[in-house]
Amino acid sequence: xxxIAAAIITIGDELLIGQTIDTNSAWIARHLNExxxxxxxxxxxxxxxxxxxxxxxxxxAGATIILITGGLGPTSxxxxxxxxxxYFGGKLVVNERVLAHLKEIFTKRNRPxxxxxxxxxxxPENCTVLFNKMGTAPGMLFELAAGSSQPAVRExxxxxxxxxxxxxxxxxxxxxxxxxxxxxxxGGAHDxxxxxxMPGVPFEMISxxxxxxxxxxxxxxxxxxxxxxxxxxxGEGESFIAEKILALEEALPTHxxxxxxxxxxxVKLRLTGRxxxxxxxxxxxxxxxxxxxxxxxxxxxxxxxxxxxxxxxDALLAKxxxxxxxxxxxxxxxxxxxxxxxxxxxxxxxxxxxxxxxxKRDVLGVEQETIDDCGAVSEQTVREMAKGAxxxxxxxxxxxxxxxxxxxxxxxxxxxxxxxMAVADKDTxxxxxxxxxYNRQQNKEMAARxxxxxxxxFLRRES
Amino acid sequence: xxxIAAAIITIGDELLIGQTIDTNSAWIARHLNExxxxxxxxxxxxxxxxxxxxxxxxxxAGATIILITGGLGPTSxxxxxxxxxxYFGGKLVVNERVLAHLKEIFTKRNRPxxxxxxxxxxxPENCTVLFNKMGTAPGMLFELAAGSSQPAVRExxxxxxxxxxxxxxxxxxxxxxxxxxxxxxxGGAHDxxxxxxMPGVPFEMISxxxxxxxxxxxxxxxxxxxxxxxxxxxGEGESFIAEKILALEEALPTHxxxxxxxxxxxVKLRLTGRxxxxxxxxxxxxxxxxxxxxxxxxxxxxxxxxxxxxxxxDALLAKxxxxxxxxxxxxxxxxxxxxxxxxxxxxxxxxxxxxxxxxKRDVLGVEQETIDDCGAVSEQTVREMAKGAxxxxxxxxxxxxxxxxxxxxxxxxxxxxxxxMAVADKDTxxxxxxxxxYNRQQNKEMAARxxxxxxxxFLRRES
Numbered sequence: 026x027x028x029i030a031a032a033i034i035t036i037g038d039e040l041l042i043g044q045t046i047d048t049n050s051a052w053i054a055r056h057l058n059e060x061x062x063x064x065x066x067x068x069x070x071x072x073x074x075x076x077x078x079x080x081x082x083x084x085x086a087g088a089t090i091i092l093i094t095g096g097l098g099p100t101s102x103x104x105x106x107x108x109x110x111x112y113f114g115g116k117l118v119v120n121e122r123v124l125a126h127l128k129e130i131f132t133k134r135n136r137p138x139x140x141x142x143x144x145x146x147x148x149p150e151n152c153t154v155l156f157n158k159m160g161t162a163p164g165m166l167f168e169l170a171a172g173s174s175q176p177a178v179r180e181x182x183x184x185x186x187x188x189x190x191x192x193x194x195x196x197x198x199x200x201x202x203x204x205x206x207x208x209x210x211x212g213g214a215h216d217x218x219x220x221x222x223m224p225g226v227p228f229e230m231i232s233x234x235x236x237x238x239x240x241x242x243x244x245x246x247x248x249x250x251x252x253x254x255x256x257x258x259x260g261e262g263e264s265f266i267a268e269k270i271l272a273l274e275e276a277l278p279t280h281x282x283x284x285x286x287x288x289x290x291x292v293k294l295r296l297t298g299r300x301x302x303x304x305x306x307x308x309x310x311x312x313x314x315x316x317x318x319x320x321x322x323x324x325x326x327x328x329x330x331x332x333x334x335x336x337x338x339d340a341l342l343a344k345x346x347x348x349x350x351x352x353x354x355x356x357x358x359x360x361x362x363x364x365x366x367x368x369x370x371x372x373x374x375x376x377x378x379x380x381x382x383x384x385k386r387d388v389l390g391v392e393q394e395t396i397d398d399c400g401a402v403s404e405q406t407v408r409e410m411a412k413g414a415x416x417x418x419x420x421x422x423x424x425x426x427x428x429x430x431x432x433x434x435x436x437x438x439x440x441x442x443x444x445x446m447a448v449a450d451k452d453t454x455x456x457x458x459x460x461x462x463y464n465r466q467q468n469k470e471m472a473a474r475x476x477x478x479x480x481x482x483f484l485r486r487e488s
Numbered sequence: 489x490x491x492i493a494a495a496i497i498t499i500g501d502e503l504l505i506g507q508t509i510d511t512n513s514a515w516i517a518r519h520l521n522e523x524x525x526x527x528x529x530x531x532x533x534x535x536x537x538x539x540x541x542x543x544x545x546x547x548x549a550g551a552t553i554i555l556i557t558g559g560l561g562p563t564s565x566x567x568x569x570x571x572x573x574x575y576f577g578g579k580l581v582v583n584e585r586v587l588a589h590l591k592e593i594f595t596k597r598n599r600p601x602x603x604x605x606x607x608x609x610x611x612p613e614n615c616t617v618l619f620n621k622m623g624t625a626p627g628m629l630f631e632l633a634a635g636s637s638q639p640a641v642r643e644x645x646x647x648x649x650x651x652x653x654x655x656x657x658x659x660x661x662x663x664x665x666x667x668x669x670x671x672x673x674x675g676g677a678h679d680x681x682x683x684x685x686m687p688g689v690p691f692e693m694i695s696x697x698x699x700x701x702x703x704x705x706x707x708x709x710x711x712x713x714x715x716x717x718x719x720x721x722x723g724e725g726e727s728f729i730a731e732k733i734l735a736l737e738e739a740l741p742t743h744x745x746x747x748x749x750x751x752x753x754x755v756k757l758r759l760t761g762r763x764x765x766x767x768x769x770x771x772x773x774x775x776x777x778x779x780x781x782x783x784x785x786x787x788x789x790x791x792x793x794x795x796x797x798x799x800x801x802d803a804l805l806a807k808x809x810x811x812x813x814x815x816x817x818x819x820x821x822x823x824x825x826x827x828x829x830x831x832x833x834x835x836x837x838x839x840x841x842x843x844x845x846x847x848k849r850d851v852l853g854v855e856q857e858t859i860d861d862c863g864a865v866s867e868q869t870v871r872e873m874a875k876g877a878x879x880x881x882x883x884x885x886x887x888x889x890x891x892x893x894x895x896x897x898x899x900x901x902x903x904x905x906x907x908x909m910a911v912a913d914k915d916t917x918x919x920x921x922x923x924x925x926y927n928r929q930q931n932k933e934m935a936a937r938x939x940x941x942x943x944x945x946f947l948r949r950e951s
Contacts, residue, residue: 357820
């Protein structure tokens with residue numbers, strides 16, 4: 026099961042000046058990885074012809090699949106699209122399907138379709154158009170097939186798109202000569218390579234990847250069936266798990282791989298198998314999944330690759346029960362995570378974000394005496410907050426969190442990073458104290474994750 | 489004012505398999521940019537000697553400053569540190585300050601300092617150690633000074649660190665020969681270049697950058713004073729602003745630059761000036777800042793580079809007033825943003841996350857009739873939610889948000905993306921309807937940003 030090498034090139038000045046954080050690359054890497062394709066390098070360059078050509082040369086030389094994101098928006102369109110077209114030796118032509126799609130979008134938005142918008146419907150004649158149902162800029166796939174009758178580059182870089190180009194090249198190193206001699210003489214080195222360009226807008230990229238790219242790569246590079254099975258664990262680290270399943274892992278056949286994917290407080294184990302017979306493979310993987318789950322016992326949280334908020338949601342749905350929150354230091358962050366799941370209204374009533382002590386007292390009914398004697402960050406306070414949330418939100422389960430995230434507000438008795446949590450139903454309250462050692466934002470994130478883990482453990486204990 | 493070229497190399501398998509999103513590069517780029525250094529390329533490679541050496545060769549050839557993050561954690565330490573040491577022709581030696589710091593950390597955590605931990609205190613003899621007060625792995629700065637008596641590489645790559653190396657090289661392309669011939673013959677090409685390696689943990693990287701790297705780069709490359717002045721605007725786009733200040737922008741002297749930094753619903757304008765006389769420069773910049781603010785009128789939100797939650801917080805602090813929230817579709821996200829600001833308890837009471845209609849009715853006091861007749865996503869409902877939040881949270885101002893973020897839950901009358909918002913004090917309620925066209929997560933983000941903008945406008949109207 027040898028993996029195919031891929032490289033990612035991201036194009037855009039906004040990535041280099043730090044205005045945008047690149048989330049596309051991680052998404053792409055994760056999904057290629059599931060398919061059996063390894064990303065071996067990622068390069069980010071600006072909206073600059075010389076830099077783009079250099080990156081193409083280098084990455085095409087090193088990888089089999091090259092994925093390009095960005096540089097195709099309405100403002101930067103003028104650089105990347107003609108450049109790719111010329112790089113692969115073709116010219117731009119209007120694509121009828123893209124044109125029809127564009128006109129439809131313009132009509133929907135009540136905007137006139139002008140002559141200059143035609144340019145958006147142009148694609149290199151020598152690419153496969155990857156339809157972008159979420160936006161205006163289509164994706165493009167260039168295949169440099171072995172034994173193709175079409176040379177990779179049919180003519181030297183010759184700037185036929187004149188005005189467009191002149192108006193966009195304004196960077197210091199825009200002298201064509203400076204990169205003209207960098208154009209490699211292609212040929213055999215490109216055989217069987219695939220170059221894919223997509224817009225940089227995340228949901229457009231994801232849509233094109235899912236509908237157009239991943240199925241094609243799958244078909245092109247893998248004839249075998251490819252299946253995954255996941256085990257989500259919580260509460261123990263990688264080394265603990267590795268020791269428990271050492272023998273099983275060493276005895277895995279070569280067509281099944283096991284990956285450890287650690288996340289705050291959780292470790293996901295992903296079994297990936299490849300084989301001719303899909304049904305047989307599924308049975309094999311499920312047998313291993315079962316063995317691993319048995320070996321790991323009660324640290325197993327789920328057998329699907331979901332985040333904790335979804336796992337809790339499913340557990341609540343199955344019970345037909347409602348969750349309510351009482352958040353102090355997390356400020357609403359746990360409610361935010363819970364409601365990231367579509368359909369969460371079926372099991373989530375809401376959250377009382379009681380940032381001030383008055384709200385803890387007036388809305389949640391925490392005794393003023395408790396706050397005065399024990400403090401707002403104490404076992405007794407979160408206990409009363411949880412009971413208050415059960416009552417006020419009319420919920421079956423409640424989670425309460427109160428802490429000091431820092432950098433200010435710590436005391437000798439309750440230092441920065443201290444967080445008390447309680448989970449309750451009408452009969453029971455479980456409490457726990459945590460101490461986090463990061464900055465304010467990270468302490469909040471960790472508190473939210475540990476809180477959800479506590480809810481999950483409480484739900485499991487009961488089932 | 490010509491800018492210096494920098495490149496960023498991130499090292500780590502976790503970046504290539506998509507397990508981690510790289511936020512470091514954006515932070516670094518933004519802060520270098522403020523200094524007058526342009527990031528021209530970013531490369532991510534795995535924990536693999538051949539890939540790291542290739543990236544070093546390429547980026548050192550192209551940029552003046554090379555910043556490396558990652559590859560220095562306790563698990564990957566074995567690869568990058570010895571490799572850098574050899575790459576620049578030195579050997580590893582124990583650094584006394586790092587050793588003392590490590591021992592202190594181990595003592596604090598009640599863990600014994602073992603012989604094998606000594607390795608963590610080793611640094612290349614030919615680097616400047618960048619002290620890491622937030623963690624165990626120090627940063628390293630290699631300077632290839634013009635006319636240095638030390639050759640860049642004193643001896644060929646020779647693997648003196650034997651066992652360590654053998655135990656970590658297990659990648660398919662781990663044959664030393666495969667990258668030995670990639671080692672360039674250095675020399676003059678390296679003159680005056682600076683290579684900096686830092687751990688990949690974000691808060692450790694940030695701490696080293698702020699305390700050790702940025703001041704050094706400042707001193708090394710810029711003798712002039714460098715100052716910034718910011719104007720934060722909201723509610724209008726870049727092109728509107730550009731038109732308003734066109735004449736002023738064109739008349740800027742060459743030592744003052746203006747940058748547009750757009751963000752959802754907001755545009756930040758940053759004036760950067762460089763000059764011999766710091767006081768004179770400050771006066772010049774402030775005069776321009778004043779002129780721009782006058783030209784832009786009431787779209788100016790602030791004159792400091794703060795996020796909207798901080799700007800609102802400062803406005804509330806100045807008034808000595810408290811804010812309360814009633815969130816439905818945002819699920820606590822606005823409360824989360826507000827409480828990201830240290831000290832927000834001085835002006836933020838809390839949020840009633842009324843995800844279910846029962847909570848809207850029972851806790852916030854929205855009339856059942858309103859929900860039945862107008863719907864949960866309606867002007868009347870957010871009006872009553874805001875009034876409820878004022879009362880229940882005992883706040884001076886309240887913001888209420890209710891909408892359908894999707895993908896499910898839309899109707900013909902209230903399609904997915906519809907969000908109603910209200911801002912109120914005891915006398916006035918302002919309401920507004922929005923329609924967002926993104927996915928669930930992005931609609932939530934946009935709703936939160938627009939909501940905060942509405943609060944800000946409400947506060948300004950009053951002052």
